[in-house]
Amino acid sequence: MHKTKVPGTDAKMQYPVLYLAMILSTLFETVHAHYGYVQILCHSSISQQTVELTYSVNFNKFEYLRYNSTEEKVVGYTEFGEKWAEDYNKNKIILAQGDLLMQHCRLFKVLIASFAEKTVKPEVIIRSDKEAKGNEKAVLICSAYDFYPKPIRLTWMRDDKVMAADVTSTEELANGDWFYQIHSHLEYFPKPGEKISCVVEHASSHKPMIYHWDPSMPESERSKIILGAVGLLMGVVIAAGGLIYYKRKHTGFYRLPACLLPVQTVNDTELQ
Template sequence: VCPNIFKINFLILLSVFMHGHYGYVQMLCHASISQNFEFTFSVNYNKFEYLRYNSTEKKVVGYTEFGEKWAEDYNMILLAKGDLPVCYLQYVKIKSLSGCSVNQKAMLVCSAYDFYPKPIKLTWMRDDKEVTTDVTSTEELADGDWYYQIHSHLEYFPKPGEKISCVVEHASSHKPMIYHWDPSLPESERSKIILGAVGLLMGVFIAGGGLIYYKRKHTGWYSCSVLEINHYK
């Protein structure tokens, strides 16, 4: 027995079946006086150890065919978490949530997606001056995959020729990142307008054709082809 080692043993009985079949999970925590901790986690079934995790080695080892498969999958998850970038920001997007009439209040939203670590700051600038009123922001929202997203809303009365920007400060960049709002329609919106116009014209043509057909039908005006049959004696 090692007096310098304090060991905690948790034994969790998973299930008990007929004919003596049973499974359990065993968790061990070793703590030494030098403050070195080691955690082990093992899954056992029918007197066989299927797999074991060791915090010192930081990997899972499988001891059966199924255990090896589980260990392989779990180690890939651990590896993916270990490869997580220290500082990362995928992209920032500004879009309008309302109209841009001069006499009507408009709203913009600046969104930052898939960033890590969590701390981030979004600031609105209007003609190179910080906007401190009519600004609301969400908290950093977890995506569930170790990344975060955040959204900041700005309400304002549009003015011709003004410049609106969203400044993002995050550890992924050594200096603030500035994103300017472009009120012109993006290509996708222009495509939607063009497709809508084409659809409207097609609707007009179809309606016009239907009206012509209706007029012909009710005025006795018919168009037909004549088949001539020649009889020879």
């Protein structure tokens, strides 16, 4: 029989799986090519501080019986399961095993609760996805990345008023590493001097986090200016180099290095 030890206790856990498997084996002796299994579940509510253990015996797609730690009894769902339940309740077999399994459930609840208390603040970015042209509205995207836990709320505000129309949001998308991301889109016609903000409400902050959109220079225009400045600088450098080359070529003046200048020797007569 498999035995495990719960950290922090001296009690040894003995699972009833082997006992129930022996019972299931009696069914396999008479009925072949069918599937039976025992399901053990721990139900924990962190908000209500409750733990419940249930395990059931299933065979041939039917649930024969189920034990519930809250009611502390076994209930049968078939004629054969009712006979099992009567025997289990009379001899207190599952009740004794259930108390031992509950210790595992309580330990599991502590681990889940400790993880649930951790929060990670989202990284929020507002960017322009589309500029307004004629009758077409501009589109802003507010994105929140790498946050935990999952519940989060994104809203848009325009001049300190909540915008409900022309707003669409994705659901919380799992990154695959316990963190999540979400994206909210706002369609609008820009107005001079307005203030647009993305408000993020999450468990990682005790108050709403407000991020303002800076419409002074759209991202596309900023990229164009940077590329233009780089091109202008390269043009100035090339033009200056060409001008220097042109001047030297037409004046005929070249300054030779000192090592290439002729050396004049002086003899003894000239010294006298």
